[in-house]
Amino acid sequence: MSAKVCLLGYKAVCLQALLLQIFVSTSPTALGFRWNDDLQKVVKFGDGFLEKPEDVCVDKKGTFYTVTRDGWVKRKHRHGPWENWKKLGGNSLLGVAMSNDGHLLICDANQGLIKVSEKGWKLLSSKVNGKKIRFADDVIQASDGPIYFSDVSTKYGLSDWTYDVLEGKPHGRLLKYNPYTGHTSIHLNHLSFPNGVALSRKQDFLVVCETWKFRCLKHWLKGKLKGNTSIFVDNLPGGPDNINLAPDGSFWIALLKLRTSGTKELVLEGVEGKAMVVKVNEDGKIIRKLDDSSGKVLAFVTSALEFEGHLYLGNLNSTFIGRLNLNKNT
Numbered sequence: 001m002s003a004k005v006c007l008l009g010y011k012a013v014c015l016q017a018l019l020l021q022i023f024v025s026t027s028p029t030a031l032g033f034r035w036n037d038d039l040q041k042v043v044k045f046g047d048g049f050l051e052k053p054e055d056v057c058v059d060k061k062g063t064f065y066t067v068t069r070d071g072w073v074k075r076k077h078r079h080g081p082w083e084n085w086k087k088l089g090g091n092s093l094l095g096v097a098m099s100n101d102g103h104l105l106i107c108d109a110n111q112g113l114i115k116v117s118e119k120g121w122k123l124l125s126s127k128v129n130g131k132k133i134r135f136a137d138d139v140i141q142a143s144d145g146p147i148y149f150s151d152v153s154t155k156y157g158l159s160d161w162t163y164d165v166l167e168g169k170p171h172g173r174l175l176k177y178n179p180y181t182g183h184t185s186i187h188l189n190h191l192s193f194p195n196g197v198a199l200s201r202k203q204d205f206l207v208v209c210e211t212w213k214f215r216c217l218k219h220w221l222k223g224k225l226k227g228n229t230s231i232f233v234d235n236l237p238g239g240p241d242n243i244n245l246a247p248d249g250s251f252w253i254a255l256l257k258l259r260t261s262g263t264k265e266l267v268l269e270g271v272e273g274k275a276m277v278v279k280v281n282e283d284g285k286i287i288r289k290l291d292d293s294s295g296k297v298l299a300f301v302t303s304a305l306e307f308e309g310h311l312y313l314g315n316l317n318s319t320f321i322g323r324l325n326l327n328k329n330t
């Protein structure tokens with residue numbers, strides 16, 4: 001028996017496939033959730049200037065950074081306008097994070113790990129064990145130096161990522177870049193579409209999200225469980241993309257909506273038609289959910305970052321970052 005599988009993503013793919021290990025999400029209602037459309041209350045931050053800003057970060061002074069599909073690194077000082085800061089080119093810039101020395105770290109899916117400062121940009125890492133990194137996705141730096149970044153797949157790249165979902169094999173890794181030696185190593189292997197990466201408030205563990213497994217893993221970096229990996233949260237109501245530490249020690253996770261339609265056809269949808277983010281506490285329990293059930297205002301949300309009482313929503317379906325006042329609107 002074969003199942004017809006359709007994926008709508010960066011490009012539409014429809015395949016006849018046998019024995020696919022596709023994981024279908026539990027519907028939000030099954031988890032006791034109702035749609036709330038809270039994400040429809042966002043204000044459009046940088047509207048018209050930010051083409052599909054996948055991820056967003058902010059430094060201690062309140063300067064925001066994002067990367068857009070036209071290859072720009074854009075930023076906004078606290079009281080200034082959004083500006084074009086550095087042009088890296090290409091269309092594959094994804095996750096961003098601040099480095100410990102106040103510069104910007106970027107994952108370019110096609111090139112690898114990049115650092116950008118006022119002076120210019122530098123490719124920090126493009127290979128591991130002599131082989132080219134195919135799909136760098138998200139990054140975080142620990143306060144004691146190491147830079148952790150995800151490499152979604154050793155087999156597929158950004159342009160054909162849907163095949164990785166269809167094949168359903170753990171082709172991904174979490175890589176570790178040592179800024180003192182310039183050496184990159186494989187920190188965790190055999191991950192299933194590793195996407196967002198975040199560190200806990202105490203930096204004693206990191207969380208890495210596996211998109212098509214609808215779960216995130218917890219990997220201990222310190223203490224007596226050091227080196228141990230277990231499930232942090234699973235059965236998420238969507239495929240997790242980027243994850244960010246919230247000021248209270250919990251995490252915001254952006255979810256890609258995947259759903260089934262009918263009995264025979266499995267549609268990994270929509271990423272375009274809806275938006276959903278969840279807040280998960282340090283114990284891996286979902287404590288909050290915000291969404292846009294129709295994608296009327298926000299769709300294909302890929303990141304959620306909390307800063308000074310607001311949530312900033314990166315996405316691949318607009319020309320703005322959604323900005324939601326968490327105290328007033330939800």
Ligand SMILES: *[C@@H]1O[C@H](CO)[C@@H](O)[C@H](O)[C@H]1NC(C)=O
Pocket residue numbers: 225228229230231
């Ligand atoms: C490490 O994690 C696994 C789950 O992956 C768990 O079953 C095991 O008990 C943990 N090891 C220790 C020493 O706690």
Ligand SMILES: *[C@@H]1O[C@H](CO)[C@@H](O)[C@H](O)[C@H]1NC(C)=O
Pocket residue numbers: 272299316317318319
């Ligand atoms: C958002 O998605 C809709 C529906 O697929 C599409 O028509 C529209 O062009 C998208 N907008 C952007 C900016 O990608």
Ligand SMILES: [Ca+2]
Pocket residue numbers: 055056057095096097138139242
């Ligand atoms: Ca990030």
Ligand SMILES: [Ca+2]
Pocket residue numbers: 094095137138195196241242302
């Ligand atoms: Ca991502």
